[in-house]
Amino acid sequence: MCGIVAATAQRDVAPLLIAGLKALEYRGYDSAGLAVLDDDAIRRVRAKGKVREMEALYLADPLRGGTGIAHTRWATHGVPNEANAHPHMVGRVALVHNGIIENYASLREQLQSRGHVFTSETDTEVMAALIEERIAGGVGLREAVLATARSLEGAYAIAVISRDEPGHVVGARRGAPLLVGVGIGENFLGSDAQALIQVTNRMVYLDEDDVVEITRDSVQVYGLDGAPVERAVHQSELSTDAVERGEYRHYMQKEIHEQPRAVNDTLEARIGPHGVLPNIFGVGGDELLAKARGIHIIACGTSYHAGLVARYWIEEYARLPVSVEVASEYRYRDTVVPDGTLFVAISQSGETADTLAAMREARRRGYLATLAICNVPESSVVREADLKLMTRAGPEIGVASTKAFTTQLAALALLCLRLAEQRGLERDRYADLCAQLAHLPRAIEEALKLEPQIAELAALFVPLEHALFLGRGAQYPVALEGSLKLKEISYIHAEAYPAGELKHGPLALVDEAMPVVAVAPNGPLLDKLKSNLQEVRARGGRLIVFADESAPMDTGNATGTTLRIESGGTFIAPAVFTVPLQLLAYHVAVLRGTDVDQPRNLAKSVTVE
Known part of the structure; x- marks a missing residue:
């Protein structure tokens, strides 16, 4: 939901930002905009509708500069229009934001009492105003963002620039994804790797409550207390070919036809001639699964449907009780957790807010362990889970999920078979189920x-x-x-x-x-x-x-x-x-x-x- 791209470079960044937004269009949005800093001035262009409509405005009057931020917005606070589109500018500050600030109303009232006049209906403008206010009080951009982040309740990923600090972009995240793209003489921020793969394949994945400052030549991450922290640089395996439509009319059609390959990749090196291979869920995974006396599956949308299929499988073949629940409902009821219950979170992106929050809540409720089934290795759900199984679907651009669903089913089938084998499923029946699963890519090919x-x-x-x-x-x-x-x-x-x-x-x-x-x-x-x-x-x-x-x-x-x-x-x-x-x-x-x-x-x- 929404997309962020930011850059600081020795070249004009607006074309890079627009290309990044186009790579993020699959996430869904209703307006787009960008802001570029040059010669101590920030220029901005925004438009309701698609990126191409904003791009047409940019091409009519190009924005030049080596520092910039860009955004595609999916409306939450305020209707979809140009005034509510990002970036939001207050004084010397421009800011883009994904997420929802839950205490924005009280913060807005405080700012209004101090004379601030708002030009939008968004919670985002509140953050820009708070940062501007702190800079006016004499602190730098990074310190202003840190202080503002400490006052926020809710979920956010932000990228901020200030006309006082050309060449600097500051980002922060809590409950919404944000990563750094590391280049040579240029660095980037993005909502996910697909926004940045055209310019770099070296990524730094930020943790909860990280604040990052990038310049052309440096990347420094800080904790919310302002102390520097280290985050590893990862080599992304994503390729630009993976996000091209190729011969297909739509991404959805392409992704439907990619399912035999995606399912085969999900099963590869996880199932062999004699069954499911050991420790595919991580170190100690088999031992934890052997202790499970029940399964609680949490997911949303299509992933929830995959969980419902798994309930039939696990109860029939592994003889374990399974409950499946929509994540947004799970969070707000007082769940009874029987001893030995394994919590399973299913998410394509690994950043689904309700699923991620449910998994964090599960840690407080005394589950045996948490298992993530996900398509994105560096996502929050995966990093925070005790056990994990990646689905290997590859990038899924179409909003309507297809290959994510069938690869989730393949992963859940592996889970079912491991549980069933541990609980003494007859050997002949187990062998037949494994053979069926190994045949799945071919069966999907025939169905196509x-x-x-x-x-x-x-x-x-x-x-x-x-x-x-x-x-x-x-x-x-x-x-x-x-x-x-x-x-x-x-x-x-x-x-x-x-x-x-x-x-x-x-x-x-x-x-x-x-x-x-x-x-x-x-x-x-x-x-x-x-x-x-x-x-x-x-x-x-x-x-x-x-x-x-x-x-x-x-x-x-x-x-x-x-x-x-x-x-x-x-x-x-x-x-x-x-x-x-x-x-x-x-x-x-x-x-x-x-x-x-x-x-x-x-x-x-x-x-x-």
């Missing part, structure tokens, strides 16, 4: 071959405004994920239900204008699902069934469609059946002409509550 048929089927949905998704057992979370994808990018209202719940209410909605999408792998619940679909058929509903190639399935009327999929087995079927639902949502959105990669009102990395 359905794309031409699904693209044709998508035309049915274009004039419609509602859809139902159905599944049973571990396919119910897959139905939830399918409905989420459709609503996210096509703006069609979609809901998902366990198929057995149809007669408890949703059946009232079914008619010839309501498509009903069902996922139907072969298995013990197939006959029950077929009975549920008969209820839809009897009421004239249009059935779209994704069925296992070995499942006896017939829509039974001229308005139904059945597409066959080789699931590869009941264990991996949830991951395989997810793929055609992703393709369906994608092609419906393309035909409806929506912004597939950056759907309205949504952000990729949700770093605020």
